[in-house]
Structure formats: structure tokens, C-alpha cells
Amino acid sequence: xxxxxxxxxxxxxxxxxxxxxxxxxxxxxxxxxxxxxxxxxxxxxxxxxxxxxxxxxxxxxxxxxxxxxxxxxxxxxxxxxxxxxxxxxxxxxxxxxxxxxxxxxxxxxxxxxxxxxxxxxxxxxxxxxxxxxxxxxxxxxxxxxxxxxxxxxxxxxxxxxxxxxxxxxxxxxxxxxxxxxxxxxxxxxxxxxxxxxxxxxxxxxxxxxxxxxxxxxxxxxxxxxxxxxxxxxxxxxxxxxxxxxxxxxxxxxxxxxxxxxxxxxxxxxxxxxxxxxxxxxxxxxxxxxxxxxxxxxxxxxxxxxxxxxxxxxxxxxxxxxxxxxxxxxxxxxxxxxxxxxxxxxxxxxxxxxxxxxxxxxxxxxxxxxxxxxxxxxxxxxxxxxxxxxxxxxxxxxxxxxxxxxxxxxxxxxxxxxxxxxxxxxxxxxxxxxxxxxxxxxxxxxxxxxxxxxxxxxxxxxxxxxxxxxxxxxxxxxxxxxxxxxxxxxxxxxxxxxxxxxxxxxxxxxxxxxxxxxxxxxxxxxxxxxxxxxxxxxxxxxxxxxxxxxxxxxxxxxxxxxxxxxxxxxxxxxxxxxxx
Numbered sequence: 211x212x213x214x215x216x217x218x219x220x221x222x223x224x225x226x227x228x229x230x231x232x233x234x235x236x237x238x239x240x241x242x243x244x245x246x247x248x249x250x251x252x253x254x255x256x257x258x259x260x261x262x263x264x265x266x267x268x269x270x271x272x273x274x275x276x277x278x279x280x281x282x283x284x285x286x287x288x289x290x291x292x293x294x295x296x297x298x299x300x301x302x303x304x305x306x307x308x309x310x311x312x313x314x315x316x317x318x319x320x321x322x323x324x325x326x327x328x329x330x331x332x333x334x335x336x337x338x339x340x341x342x343x344x345x346x347x348x349x350x351x352x353x354x355x356x357x358x359x360x361x362x363x364x365x366x367x368x369x370x371x372x373x374x375x376x377x378x379x380x381x382x383x384x385x386x387x388x389x390x391x392x393x394x395x396x397x398x399x400x401x402x403x404x405x406x407x408x409x410x411x412x413x414x415x416x417x418x419x420x421x422x423x424x425x426x427x428x429x430x431x432x433x434x435x436x437x438x439x440x441x442x443x444x445x446x447x448x449x450x451x452x453x454x455x456x457x458x459x460x461x462x463x464x465x466x467x468x469x470x471x472x473x474x475x476x477x478x479x480x481x482x483x484x485x486x487x488x489x490x491x492x493x494x495x496x497x498x499x500x501x502x503x504x505x506x507x508x509x510x511x512x513x514x515x516x517x518x519x520x521x522x523x524x525x526x527x528x529x530x531x532x533x534x535x536x537x538x539x540x541x542x543x544x545x546x547x548x549x550x551x552x553x554x555x556x557x558x559x560x561x562x563x564x565x566x567x568x569x570x571x572x573x574x575x576x577x578x579x580x581x582x583x584x585x586x587x588x589x590x591x592x593x594x595x596x597x598x599x600x601x602x603x604x605x606x607x608x609x610x611x612x613x614x615x616x617x618x619x620x621x622x623x624x625x626x627x628x629x630x631x632x633x634x635x636x637x638x639x640x641x642x643x644x645x646x647x648x649x650x651x652x653x654x655x656x657x658x659x660x661x662x663x664x665x666x667x668x669x670x671x672x673x674x675x676x677x678x679x680x681x682x683x684x685x686x687x688x689x690x691x692x693x694x695x696x697x698x699x700x701x702x703x704x705x706x707x708x709x710x711x712x713x714x715x716x717x718x719x720x721x722x723x724x725x726x727x728x729x730x731x732x733x734x735x736x737x738x739x740x741x742x743x744x745x746x747x748x749x750x751x752x753x754x755x756x757x758x759x760x761x762x763x764x765x766x767x768x769x770x771x772x773x774x775x776x777x778x779x780x781x782x783x784x785x786x787x788x789x
Contacts, residue, residue: 217253219284220296227280228301230255231309232341234274235319244269245304248280251344256291257282265306275312275319275339283307294643325749332765333754346745349468353741354421356464357441364456366417366443373399373423378715382426387434399425399437402734405719407444409732412722421442421737432749433683433739436762441686444732450676450690451667453731454630457678457686461628467745470612471626477678481633490528490608495629495682498620502607505595506528508582514574520597528603530611531582532618533591536561540714541617545594549615550777554596554606563590571595612682621681625783626724629679636664636671637704645706650675652701654733655690661697661769665704678735685704686732686738695723 213229228250231485236247237252241262246269247254259269272278281300282503291297316332317325319339330337337343358368377384377398384398400406402424410418413678422442430436458475465471466590470494478496485494486503506527517527537545542559549557560569563584567576569592582593594610596603615621636656646668648654656673664671692698698720702712712720741753749759758764775785 213279216248216250216255219255219295219299219301221286222489223284224286224299226284227281228284229279230257232277233312234272234276234278235520237270237272237274239270245543248278248281251348253296254294256287256294258300259302263303263523265303268308269303269306272308273312273314275336276308276313277310277312279307279309298422303338304733317518327759328765331757331759333753334766338755343752344512346741346747347501347710347755349745350737350753352468353464353744354737357460358419358421360460360463361419361443364417364687367414367415369401369418369420371400371409371410371420371422374467375400375406377425377716378405385427388781388783389454390782393782401426402440403442404653405716405737407442407651407732408467408719408734409722410443411446412725412727414446417444418445418732430758430760430762431762432751433742435738435750435754436758438583438750439737440648441737442732443688443734444730446579446728446730448690448729448731450731451634453733454676457733457735458628463625471624473626473628477628477630479630479632482631484630486604486608490604490606490611491682492631492677493679493682493684494613494629495612495621496629497622497625497681498615498618500530500532500611500614500620502528502604502611503586505582508578512578514571516571517574517597521784525598526593526600526603526644528600528607529582529590529615530607531586531593531594532590532614533588533617535587535591537592537617544617545610548609549596549606552606552609553602554598556596557606557610558595558597560593560595561591562593564676569593579709613684616722625681631677631679632675633672634677636660636673636675637668637671641665647705648701649673650687651693652705653698655692656697656701665700670705674731676733678733680740680743681744683739684735684736686735686741688731690729690731691763693723693727693729694722698723732771 213231216230216232217231219228226246230248232248232250235249238245244259244266246257246259248257259266270591280301280303282303284299284667285302287298287300309347315336317323317329318420319336321340321342323340324328338347362368374397377386384400384401387397387399389397391394403420403422407418420442421438423437424440425437427436428434429776458477462473462475465473482492485492490502504526506521509521509527512518521527558565558571560579562572562579564656565580567579579593583589596607596609598606635649636654640647650673655674657674660671676689677684677687679685693715699712702716738750738754743752745753747753756766
């Protein structure tokens, strides 16, 4: 290579002539000297142009973000810039070429920008020049490469599976793709490679993995995209512990390699019931305590009718007590909103200090409040309570706990707390359709304790499933699969599939199981969400090169977009004008 990278030039090259190519980040004139900051993905180097240089006027007129080629001699800087790795050197310009002139950019291309996300996504190719976003994309490459190398070293086979696939019930709506080869028939984009990877186990590959593109047509949020990337993994002749061991050791290796962080294994394991009862969430953030506690028994003899009547109706009173912390009106209203948004009627709160009680429910007997604080060995602080059906009380107070972690600054950005959530329900009740559906997916094996009656006592059936949670986010989930055709048939029928639907959707899978299927299980890790956490980003959009916005729209490509009706004719489709 006959030129050097801007960020790689250092003091070992003093007095050498070098050529650089990059983007102008700053162009400033100080007296008789002109200073340029020229950058590429490796960093910035300062270039100096003296007033008697024949290129002085040409360089002075060049706009920021123009692409240039500069040749000059590396020299020692008089005033060292300690914020740059090569801030002790500069290049004295001897030759100059303008490769591509830039217009004024619609956003500031620096670590901090004033552009709204809408502008950033519309001009994503410019947003990607910002050092922090570039750093995220490069980090993404390193993470995926480290994962791939580890799994290959453990004899996993990387195998691609189809993108054009079959619609299957996996918890979200499918993206449907028409085809001209078969009238009134459609492909579906895969929500996951679930069935394919199970068939790979039937095929005898034993250990499979894939960095897989997946698609789900579901409501979006900061940690969701309509298309996302996951590490997909499956193992034959495995059990829960074997899969957990592989994942834990992979994280130990990867975190050490790319973050220089030492993780301790085994990771903590916690049952789903304990997670919900003590943290109000199936993805608890264990970087801080603030557990939910049941306080119903304190109020057996209360005269405060709101609580008394609720408890007599079988509802639960759950509370969080925060030591040495008091909250202003704005914070209280914010916490109340979190509780109400999670189905609670309201959030009760009381402060306790020097035996003085204040808050939203002053009619509660002082002795009860004093007893709660005393039993928790707390002399002063704030008590938050929700009285409601147990699941509502847990969920709403869990949301309050999560926000308390933000308000109190308890979520340390460089602390990593993994936990496995186990003993999951096999089914969850869907209020909209008034029936049970698979809590994970219909290929998850029932637990040994409930396998005989899982389809009869669906509310208590447990699954051989496991989620891995990091700092309050689910970063992966998996299960041991059903490999017995009779059990699989019972599962399909339990979630309401008819014989015709079973044969149409999954006949090929059940047929494959007739020819010798090994017991197997696996897991999928959401790489975008994991990367968001490891880079301390606010959104997964900051770790994806070309993301959609919160409405699933690509503002840069302006998609989804309209299609000419003539292009729809071969697909046997017409446009609904009323839509």
C-alpha cells in the first residue's frame, strides 16, 4: 500500500514522508498557518499548511467532510493534543488532491450531534461516520467473530438455513412473501430457524450454529427491530446443563477477549416463580437489590378499608422499601405512572423518618408502618405498595423497581450480572383469544413432573425452558425440544391446532421424527440486544448498520414503498384501494 491510515501514523514515522487519504473534519486558519484534521476509521491526524505553500488557498477553500489525499512529512508537534493517540505529531503538507468535495452536511458528524434520530436515520451513511457509531459497528464485528471462533473450536458446524420459508406459530406475526410460481401461495420470512435446526439434528449434524437473520412483525420498541440477528444454536444428546455450560463458557471467553472482563461461572439460576415474586419481572436486573415483598399479613387487622377489603377478596399487598431515600413530587408521579401503565389501580407510598409518616395513605395505622420498617431493619426511607391480584401487583411493582434503579443510579454500566431463569410455565393464557398458547414455542418439552398431564392441567404445566438474562434484559432463550411424536401431537392440540393444521404446518417435521430422532435442545441469543448492552447504547438502532425507525420504516431507503400494479399481476395480487 502506497499510503497510510490517518489514525495509525505515530511518532515512529517522524521525518518520514507519508500519504494519507480521508475526510476533512476541521479546517481552521490561525495566522499564517492552516490546520486540518483528517480522519478515517482508524482515527485523526493533524495536517499543517504554511501560508507560502502553493496549495494553501486550495486547502483553505475545501469544505468539511470532503475526501482528500495529502502527502507530507511527519514532524513533532509543539503543542501536544493529549486527547488523540497521535496528538504528539503532525504532517506538514507538501502535496494535495481533492478527491471528492462535500456539500454542507445535514448533521454534525461528531461524537455528539444535534441531529434528531429521524435525520440520523435518513442520512444513515453520514451518521455512520460518527466515531461512536463506527466504534459500535466494529465492536459488533469483533463480537460475532469471537463467538464464531469459540463455537467452531467446540466442533459446532456453521450451517445456513432458508430465508424464504413456511409460516409457523412462533409468537408473532409473520412477514408474508408472494410468489409468481404458485397462485395464492406465499412464503414466510422466518421468525427463527427453529424447525430447520431441529431437522439438522435429525440429519445427524450433532452441533449446529448460525448467525441468523430473523423477522417478526410485532410492536417495536428501543430493543426491537422487525429484522434482527441472533446466534442460533442446537445440540443433539444434550440436556439443560450442557447447553448452559456451553453458553457460559462462550461468554467467559468472549467477554475476556473483547472487553477484558473476567466473568465468574456458573451463572446464577432462578426459577420463574421466584423472579416474578421477588423482582416482578421474568428478566430481573440483579445489579441491585430492592426485592418485592409480600406484606399482606401486616394488614390482617387494619381498619383502612381499601386494603382490608382487597385482602379479604384474595388480593395481595406487595411492597418495596427503599432505605435512606426520599422522592420529590415529580419522581413520585413518574413512579405512579409506571405502576398504572402496568395495570395497577395506583401506587401507594409512605415516607418514614423520626417516627413521622407522610405520603398518599395516611389513614394506615402508624404501628403497621413502623413494624414494616422495623422488620426490615430500616430506620428511615420510603415504602411503595400495590394491592391487587398477585400477578398485577408483581408486574406493576416490578416496573416501579426498574425505574427506582434508574432514579437512584443503581444500574452500573460496566457491571454484568447474568442469571438463568428456569422452571418456566409451559403455557400462558391469552385474554384476547380466551385460550392457552405456548409460552415459548410449541416445540418446547414439558417438564418430567408435568409431562403426563401437561395438556389437561395447562395452568400448572412447566417447561424444560431456560432464558438467559443480563442486567434486566433477556438476551437469549431456549429449551429442550419435544422429540416424541405423540407428545408433539398432544402439544399441538393443546394450543388449539386441528389435525388439518398440524398436517399442513408441521407434517414434514412429524414425518422426519419417524426415522430416528436424537434428543436435542438449543438456544438463541439476540445479538443486537446483547450489543446494545455491551456498548452502553440507548437503542439497538445504534448497533445496527442500517436500522428501521420505531415504526419499522427505513427512512433512508424510504421503505416500505409502493409497487407498480403491473409488478403485482404475476404474483396474482391486487391492491385494496380502501386500505
